[in-house]
Structure formats: C-alpha cells, structure tokens
Amino acid sequence: MKRATIIGVVVAVVVIAALLSIVLVQPRILGIGAAPQPTKLVIWWNKGYYAEEDLALMEAAQEFGKMKGVFVEVSFFTTEDIPKKLIAALEARSPPDVAYAHFEDWMLSPRWAWDGLLEDVSDIINENKQRYISEALQTAYLYNNKEGKYSYYKVPIQMQTIHIHYWKDLVAEAGFDPSPEKIPKTWNEFWNFWFTVQDKLRAKDPEKYKNVYAIGWTLGTGSTDAFYNFETIYHYYATKPIVTPDGKLNVDDPAVREALIKTFEFIVNLHKRGYNPEGALTWADPDNNAAFHARTIVMVPNPTISIPAAQYFGAVGSRENYYTKMATVDWPKGPDGRDPPRLIAVKSLLIFKDSKNKELAKEFIRYFISKDVLNKYTKASAGRWAPVFKDILNEDKFYFEGFKAGAKAFGVEEDPHIPVAYNQFRTGRLQPFYYVYHPAYSQVYAERTWIVYLNKVILENYPIDKAVDEAIARVKQIFAAWK
Amino acid sequence: MSYKQTNFLGLAFSLPFLIIFAAFVVYPLLYSALVVSSGDYLSRVMSDPLFWRSLTNTLIYVALAVNIKMFLALVLSGLLTFTQFRIVKVMSYLYLLPWAVPIIAGVLSYRWMLQKEWGIVNKFLSDIGLQPVNWLGSYEGAMAALVSFHVWKWTPLWTLTFYAARQGIDPSLYEAAKIDGASMLKEFLYITWPQLKYLYIFNTMLSTIWVIGEFDIPYLLTRGDPGETTHLLSTLGFRYAFVLLRIREGLSLYLLVIPVLLIFIILLLRLFGGRR
Numbered sequence: 001m002k003r004a005t006i007i008g009v010v011v012a013v014v015v016i017a018a019l020l021s022i023v024l025v026q027p028r029i030l031g032i033g034a035a036p037q038p039t040k041l042v043i044w045w046n047k048g049y050y051a052e053e054d055l056a057l058m059e060a061a062q063e064f065g066k067m068k069g070v071f072v073e074v075s076f077f078t079t080e081d082i083p084k085k086l087i088a089a090l091e092a093r094s095p096p097d098v099a100y101a102h103f104e105d106w107m108l109s110p111r112w113a114w115d116g117l118l119e120d121v122s123d124i125i126n127e128n129k130q131r132y133i134s135e136a137l138q139t140a141y142l143y144n145n146k147e148g149k150y151s152y153y154k155v156p157i158q159m160q161t162i163h164i165h166y167w168k169d170l171v172a173e174a175g176f177d178p179s180p181e182k183i184p185k186t187w188n189e190f191w192n193f194w195f196t197v198q199d200k201l202r203a204k205d206p207e208k209y210k211n212v213y214a215i216g217w218t219l220g221t222g223s224t225d226a227f228y229n230f231e232t233i234y235h236y237y238a239t240k241p242i243v244t245p246d247g248k249l250n251v252d253d254p255a256v257r258e259a260l261i262k263t264f265e266f267i268v269n270l271h272k273r274g275y276n277p278e279g280a281l282t283w284a285d286p287d288n289n290a291a292f293h294a295r296t297i298v299m300v301p302n303p304t305i306s307i308p309a310a311q312y313f314g315a316v317g318s319r320e321n322y323y324t325k326m327a328t329v330d331w332p333k334g335p336d337g338r339d340p341p342r343l344i345a346v347k348s349l350l351i352f353k354d355s356k357n358k359e360l361a362k363e364f365i366r367y368f369i370s371k372d373v374l375n376k377y378t379k380a381s382a383g384r385w386a387p388v389f390k391d392i393l394n395e396d397k398f399y400f401e402g403f404k405a406g407a408k409a410f411g412v413e414e415d416p417h418i419p420v421a422y423n424q425f426r427t428g429r430l431q432p433f434y435y436v437y438h439p440a441y442s443q444v445y446a447e448r449t450w451i452v453y454l455n456k457v458i459l460e461n462y463p464i465d466k467a468v469d470e471a472i473a474r475v476k477q478i479f480a481a482w483k
Numbered sequence: 484m485s486y487k488q489t490n491f492l493g494l495a496f497s498l499p500f501l502i503i504f505a506a507f508v509v510y511p512l513l514y515s516a517l518v519v520s521s522g523d524y525l526s527r528v529m530s531d532p533l534f535w536r537s538l539t540n541t542l543i544y545v546a547l548a549v550n551i552k553m554f555l556a557l558v559l560s561g562l563l564t565f566t567q568f569r570i571v572k573v574m575s576y577l578y579l580l581p582w583a584v585p586i587i588a589g590v591l592s593y594r595w596m597l598q599k600e601w602g603i604v605n606k607f608l609s610d611i612g613l614q615p616v617n618w619l620g621s622y623e624g625a626m627a628a629l630v631s632f633h634v635w636k637w638t639p640l641w642t643l644t645f646y647a648a649r650q651g652i653d654p655s656l657y658e659a660a661k662i663d664g665a666s667m668l669k670e671f672l673y674i675t676w677p678q679l680k681y682l683y684i685f686n687t688m689l690s691t692i693w694v695i696g697e698f699d700i701p702y703l704l705t706r707g708d709p710g711e712t713t714h715l716l717s718t719l720g721f722r723y724a725f726v727l728l729r730i731r732e733g734l735s736l737y738l739l740v741i742p743v744l745l746i747f748i749i750l751l752l753r754l755f756g757g758r759r
Contacts, residue, residue, distance in 0.1 A: 084725045087724070221709075279599040279620055455708075455709055
C-alpha cells in the first residue's frame with residue numbers, strides 16, 4: 001500500500017473515531033444509544049448584579065444537590081443573553097429544567113404559556129398561596145391556548161417597581177432644602193420642582209451646569225425602562241385600563257384614548273422643553289443609571305434600586321454618596337390627587353414542558369422559595385429586588401431598615417433608600433402589567449409600540465393624537481393576531 | 484499514485500471540512516428553507532412597513548459604507564507607498580489600530596463620543612462655534628454614525644490588500660512613465676489603476692457580501708434607534724427571532740437575502756476564475 005493511501009486511511013479512521021466518540025461519550029447529543037445517566041438538574045439563571053447574588057444561588061443549588069444526591073448544574077447568562085438562549089433551546093426542544101430570566105415576564109412567558117411550552121406549576125403555587133402578595137401571584141396565572149385553560153405557569157420569586165432617586169447636593173446647590181420631606185408631594189408641584197432646580201442651576205453657573213438636566217427619562221426603544229415609565233404615567237392619568245382584567249382590549253374607550261394622549265403629552269413636554277437629555281432617545285436600560293452616576297441628571301425614575309445599590313457597593317461612586325448625597329423619594333400623588341399606582345414587574349422561575357427532570361425541578365423550586373433560602377438570595381441583591389412573599393417582606397427588618405447600621409459612620413440615622421423603596425410595596429395599589437390580563441399585550445411590550453410612536457412625535461413633530469391613534473391601531477392588530 | 488488513490492486521499496482530507504460544512508451550513512440552510520416554506524412567513528415579513536424601511540437602510544448602508552471604504556483604501560494605500568518619509572511609516576502602524584480594536588470596545592467608545600450632551604465630538608463642534616448634533620438621536624445622524632464607524636473600522640484591512648497589490652506592480656513601469664514626463668495622475672490612470680481595477684472590483688463585491696449581513700456594528704451602535712428607524716435587515720431578522728419570538732419570520736428574512744448574496748458570489752467566482 002502506498003504511503004499516501006496509508007495517510008488517507010489514517011485520516012479517515014481518525015475522523016470516524018472522533019464521530020464515534022461523540023456518539024458513545026455524549027449520546028444525548030445525537031439522542032441514540034443513550035446509556036442511563038446519573039440525575040442532573042440543569043438550571044439556567046440570569047446573572048446577578050452583584051457577585052453575592054450568584055453565590056447565594058450557588059449555595060442553594062449545592063445544598064439542594066447534597067440533600068437529594070443529585071448533580072446540580074448552574075449556568076449563568078447575562079440579562080440580554082438568557083432570553084436568546086432560552087428561545088433557541090425551546091426551538092431545539094432541549095430547555096433547562098429550571099430557568100430564571102429578568103425579562104421573561106413582559107415578553108417571554110406569556111407567549112410560552114399561550115403556546116403550551118410551560119409546565120403547570122399549580123401544585124407549588126397552591127402550597128404557598130397564603131404566603132404570596134396577591135398582585136404578584138396574579139402575574140403567574142396565564143392562559144394556555146393549546147389546552148384552552150388558565151393556570152399557574154410560573155413561580156414568582158421577586159418583584160420590582162419604579163423608584164425615584166435624586167442628588168441632594170445638586171438640589172441644595174439650586175437653593176432648595178434637599179431633604180426628602182421637602183420634595184413636593186403633589187403632581188404639578190413635584191415635576192415643576194425638578195424643572196426649577198435645572199433652571200436655577202443653569203442660571204447660577206451656566207458653564208458648569210449647561211449639561212445637567214432635571215430628569216433622566218429613558219426613551220430608547222431597546223429599553224424596558226421606557227415602557228415602564230410610560231405605563232406608570234398612564235396609570236396616573238387613566239380612569240380605565242388599556243386591557244380589562246377579563247382580557248378585553250379597551251382602546252376604543254374614549255377615556256383610554258384621552259389618558260394615552262395625556263401620557264404622550266406629559267413625556268413629550270418633559271423632553272421637548274429641555275428637561276431631559278436629548279440623548280435619552282437612544283438610551284438603553286443602563287444609560288439612565290450611568291447618567292445619574294455621572295451627575296448629569298438631578299433626578300431619575302428607575303425600576304429597582306440598582307442605582308443607590310451601585311453606590312453602596314462602590315461599583316461606582318461611594319458609600320458616602322449613598323448615605324449623604326443621594327436620596328430616594330416616593331412618587332407624588334396623581335393629577336387628580338389619587339395615591340400613586342405601583343406598577344410591579346414580577347420575576348419568576350420557569351419549568352418547561354420539554355424539561356428533562358420536571359419533578360426534580362419542582363423539588364428544587366420548593367426548596368428555593370422556602371423562607372430562609374429565598375430571603376438570603378433576595379437580600380444578597382442588596383435590596384435591588386423585593387420579595388413577593390409577605391412572610392419575608394413584612395417580617396425581616398432589613399426591608400424596613402436597610403443598611404441602617406452603617407449610617408452613623410456618615411452622620412445620618414437612617415438608610416435613605418431601602419426603607420422608602422420597600423414602603424412603596426406596602427402602600428398604595430399594586431398593579432401588574434397588562435400581559436396578565438391578555439398575553440397579546442406581551443407583544444406590545446416586545447414591539448415597544450407606545451415608545452415607537454412616542455419617538456415619532458419627538459423626532460418628526462408628529463401630531464400626538466395621530467400618533468396615539470396609529471399606536472392604538474397597531475395594538476388592535478396585535479390582539480387580532482392572537483387567536 | 485493512481486487517479487483512484489488520489490481521489491481517495493483527497494476525499495479523506497476533505498472529509499472533516501465536508502462534515503463541518505454539511506452540519507453547520509447545508510443543514511441549517513435546508514432546515515430553515517423547510518421551516519419557512521411551511522407557512523406564509525415571507526409574506527408576513529414583507530407586509531411589515533419596517534421591512535421596507537430596513538431594506539432601504541441596508542441598501543444605503545451597503546452602498547455608502549462599501550464604496551467610501553474602498554475609495555479611501557485605494558487612496559490611502561497609495562500614501563503608504565511613500566516609505567521614504569518616516570511619518571508615513573509611523574502613520575501606517577497607527578493606521579492599522581482601528582482594525583485591531585475589538586468591535587464592542589470600539590462601538591461603545593464611539594457611542595460615548597457621539598453622545599449629544601457630553602460626547603467629545605459635540606464638544607469639539609461647540610469649541611469651534613458650531614451647534615451640537617444629536618448624532619444617535621436622529622435618523623440621518625445615526626445612519627451617518629453607522630457608515631462612519633464601519634469605514635473607520637474596516638478601511639485598514641482593505642488598504643492592506645491594495646497596498647500589497649501595489650507592491651506587485653513592476654517599478655520599471657513607473658520609471659518609464661517618469662522618463663516620458665507622466666504626471667502622478669497619469670501614472671495612476673495608466674499604470675496603477677489598470678493593475679488594481681480587478682482587485683478593486685473583487686474587494687468591492689466581497690465586502691458587499693460581508694456588509695449585507697453585518698450585524699454587530701448596527702446592533703451595538705443604534706439597535707434600530709431612534710424610534711426603530713435605523714434597522715438593517717440583519718438587526719430586523721434578529722428582532723423578529725429573539726425579541727418578538729417569531730423565529731420563522733426571522734429565518735425567512737435571512738433567507739430572503741441569500742439569492743442576492745448568491746448573485747454576488749457567482750459574479751465574484753466568475754471574475755476570480757477569469758483572472759486565474
């Protein structure tokens with residue numbers, strides 16, 4: 001046999017051997033000849049903002065693994081990546097056993113429940129029903145169009161709402177008393193206060209403050225903050241919901257149209273009058289945080305308290321800023337004097353119909369949502385998230401005091417952020433997002449329908465009433481397609 | 484070695500590539516085509532006004548980015564031949580830097596530079612008495628940002644190819660032209676360009692194929708903003724698949740581009756084959 005032929009045969013053999021090794025060593029890849037495997041629980045998790053969050057999950061996973069004698073494989077993905085990984089895994093019919101993704105609530109799980117891709121977790125929910133804050137639990141009750149029924153398709157673990165943070169020293173620089181109790185509590189006075197702060201700062205030192213703005217209001221269509229802000233304002237103006245609790249799209253009601261127009265007018269005016277950075281049109285979710293930390297905006301509305309937390313942990317800024325230069329205040333009363341609505345985004349654990357170890361996944365979730373384990377995880381996020389269980393939110397003093405212990409070192413008595421932020425969940429009316437009433441609305445969030453038309457008004461001077469009518473028409477189209 | 488043995492050896496060596504090509508190119512394409520042909524996904528995509536806007540944007544982006552980049556690369560490759568000047572040598576090293584900078588770092592820096600209120604570009608404009616521009620907050624500004632970043636990032640690569648080709652031109656041709664009193668323009672028109680024109684066309688077509696599917700720069704720089712006006716077909720397909728959970732529409736959008744790419748690839752191969 002000639003040398004070349006020998007080489008050819010060797011190469012062919014190596015290739016075939018490589019293929020065989022894949023088949024034999026990793027039988028699940030090809031799905032053939034699979035030998036019995038030790039049980040493995042696969043968890044895909046949204047990477048936390050802080051290392052402590054991830055560590056808390058890892059500890060819980062290890063503990064569970066020891067208890068059950070199984071191997072728990074935890075993979076962390078960034079907030080942006082995990083939805084794509086899950087979408088691809090579902091398409092390939094190989095999803096993880098348990099998944100946790102920060103953006104699942106608005107855009108993913110309502111669709112997946114509708115398509116029958118999620119496992120019914122009513123058994124876990126029923127065991128824990130008494131512990132749940134009812135509005136938070138409501139978000140897990142979704143419609144399965146395949147089976148034609150409503151049921152619990154996810155297990156809520158934590159929630160967020162929008163908080164307002166501001167730089168006290170910039171307010172003082174403008175000549176106002178910056179203490180939180182002095183910030184106006186009524187609608188017009190509240191907003192005019194921030195506008196006046198900007199005006200005064202610029203009048204005082206035009207060069208220094210020419211690029212400092214009153215408010216950082218995210219308007220980018222790629223952000224979730226933009227629609228969070230939008231719907232918060234809508235709930236202030238609305239006397240009727242866009243989608244009724246029985247799932248009816250209500251946009252033909254003149255009261256809804258009127259509230260939408262007022263919401264558009266409010267945001268457009270805020271931006272066009274120059275009290276919001278022009279660049280906010282392209283802001284993604286982290287950009288308002290960055291602008292605030294850079295002290296280029298005096299006040300910022302932001303879901304979760306990630307902004308003060310970043311200062312506390314020194315990711316940016318300092319603990320001194322956290323205790324002395326910044327403050328968190330509640331939203332003002334509405335234009336009609338009503339208490340502010342608390343729009344809550346609830347984050348949940350998912351098990352998929354195609355998950356390999358559904359029963360084990362349920363056992364893990366039962367363990368993870370037990371009071372002590374979940375509380376440890378939630379607290380590790382430094383108060384960024386709020387517990388959805390009453391026995392945690394109302395019993396652990398952390399959610400009343402925050403980091404009070406460290407305050408004295410900076411000459412203050414109280415934590416200026418966490419108690420205010422958590423009090424928002426205990427007072428006023430909690431309001432889930434509209435996808436709870438009809439899953440089609442999750443597509444309105446995915447498309448950012450209201451924000452796209454809001455941008456159109458700002459960019460093209462498009463008339464607000466026409467933009468609202470066109471946006472309504474688009475929302476109707478979306479709902480019509482969900483049959 | 485017999486013909487049969489040669490074939491066997493060739494096949495054996497090609498096998499790993501063929502397997503990979505089949506698994507990662509042929510199979511996904513066939514699967515996508517199969518999936519897309521099972522519904523009216525294509526017509527749904529084409530009825531979306533955003534599709535036509537994205538198509539227009541893609542055409543504008545490809546036409547401007549590729550042509551500006553190729554023209555600059557051709558000119559700059561000529562400047563790099565003036566190696567007798569030390570500054571040219573130094574500049575030629577610096578000039579390659581954009582190519583070496585990772586795209587994500589480059590794009591994020593560029594976003595900050597173009598920021599309306601605090602970006603260095605607007606600071607410079609203000610310093611010379613001009614009005615700041617809302618680069619990423621307007622359609623025209625954002626498209627200009629996309630094109631300019633692409634040109635900044637990729638011109639060095641194509642400049643190198645032209646520079647290498649210029650090294651292959653016989654110097655005696657230029658010497659003869661100089662003796663005949665030819666100007667630099669005439670040297671370019673009658674010596675350089677005839678030797679480079681096929682490479683220029685080849686590069687333009689190859690770059691067009693790459694840029695039609697370019698995703699990273701538009702996704703990182705504008706993400707379709709402001710107001711979903713700057714989507715290209717690549718980012719729109721991504722939006723369908725991974726934002727709106729309409730994977731089949733996303734696939735059909737990408738498949739729609741394939742015939743266009745195939746035309747360019749066939750033309751390219753014919754041109755390449757003809758010059759071999």
